[in-house]
Amino acid sequence: MTAAARRPRVGRQAVAGWLFVTPFTVLLVLFLLLPMLYAAKLSLYRSTLVEGEVFAWLDNYRQALGDPEFRSGVRRVVLFGLVQTPVMIGIALVAALLIDEATSRFSRVFRLAAFVPYAVPVVIGTLMWGFLYSPNTGPLSSLTDVDFLSSGTVLYSLGNIVTWQWAGYNMIVLYAALQGVPREVYESARIDGAGAVQTALRIKTPMISAALVLVTIFTIIGTLQFFTEPLILQPLNPGAITNSYTPNVYAYHQAFSYQQYNYSAAISFLLGAVVFVGSYIFLFATRRKSALR
């Protein structure tokens, strides 16, 4: 086909192409680009009684970095991530390896049982665990003699809620990756006399490292933005779950309880930048392995 014959059709496609992506582009600008730029701008200003909004350079960021409440929130989510992420990914991996190996009907029922918490709103998952933790309505504290809502334990109790809600989701992603590995790889290991546990640990797990990287990134992203679970459980022990419990809870209360929009924007922008840059560095560093192209 000559260039001259092709041109009119490409022209028609160009118009159609633009028309087709217009709704998406408009939404992208209105609800992603514009708010992001607006947050950036807000974070560089300060609201004063005398002069109104004044340009304050990076003052809000400097304040945030030196703010003990913000810093303790950051420390808390980092600690949370360091403990909860490996535990949850570990459970998900074990579960995925088990359902990959077993072919019984029970393993299909198990797959459903593990995945169903993901379908429940975080608000309701947290409510249910809140009732289960409470010594008045739940069995857990009388069974174990542990106060699940004290300031020393509530972080772990929150970690359990997140693990419960997301382990099955991660299990399905890992299971799908396991299913994608050619069976011959396992068969030859078996012929060499490797047992089921050995095959799982030495062969299957390394084969799905790309998927493991992916679910780890998504978990870390979620962890840094930790918000709904602590906010819902807050009335059960407001002394333990403070208004600055996590950076996101802090940003929320700064904006909507104290009307400190500029400071709130700086906190969430800082947090967002860490998440954004962090996940891209992570993705880039593991690009060859990871499948997110």
Added chain:
Amino acid sequence: MSRPARTTGGRIASHAVMALMAAYFLLPFWWLLVASTKDNDGLFGSAPLWFSGDFELFDNLSLLWRHDGGVYLRWLRNSALYSVVSGIGATAVAALAGYAFAKLRFPGRNLLFAALLGLIMVPATVLVLPTYLLMSEAGLTDTVWAVILPSLLNPFGVYLLRVYAHDAVPDEMLEAARIDGAGELRVFRSVALPAMRPALVTVLLFTMVATWNNFFLPLVMLSDSDLFPLTVGLRTWYQSATLGNAGPALFNVVVVGALVAIVPLIVAFLLLQRYWRGGLTIGALK
């Protein structure tokens, strides 16, 4: 596919681990089911994981419909409205864009798609406050649009549908339809859409469930309790029951409200398992 027989001991061990894990995942649901048959005193006075002897489920339900002037039914309707409108809208927008990115040649296509990939990771956290302030300038906070409009944007759905359309929509059929004189919109409707159907259902399902479950956005955007979705509404009830600042604490209403809110999700989940798993695996892996 033949698998070598495993030792019986190994099978028992692996099934025991699965049984233990399944008990953990199902425990809260069992508790919720049992608790929804108890009245408020029964919640506090009987064994948490077993029935109390009375069966109060229907009384609880009728209490739920009447509590606070029947506002729960409004919340249920709102959740349904937000998730259906956002789900259909977002899927339509993503289908058009995903198809165009995969199959149409237009200047700026690669640039725009690169922008999408760059922005897909922007965390929602950063966006909620400025979106609220912008909405408030536009006078749209405390309206249904404040929840629906931002939910129409689904960059991951566009990405997923682009990946899917790339392989599933045959170029020859598009070309043949064009030679037959079909306009681009018609080509899209009669050739591309049917071929993209499984992925469209997945995106629709995910957007609907995400909107049904959304909490942060409606929490910030809405202050009129008549506009609340279930998530925000139940949280306000739970909060006032726990803090005890709104008259008699009616935990049984919260419990049965939570049950009613997740029943449609569990039904959708069980009926549409194929599509759930599809969504987790199409875009992310392979």
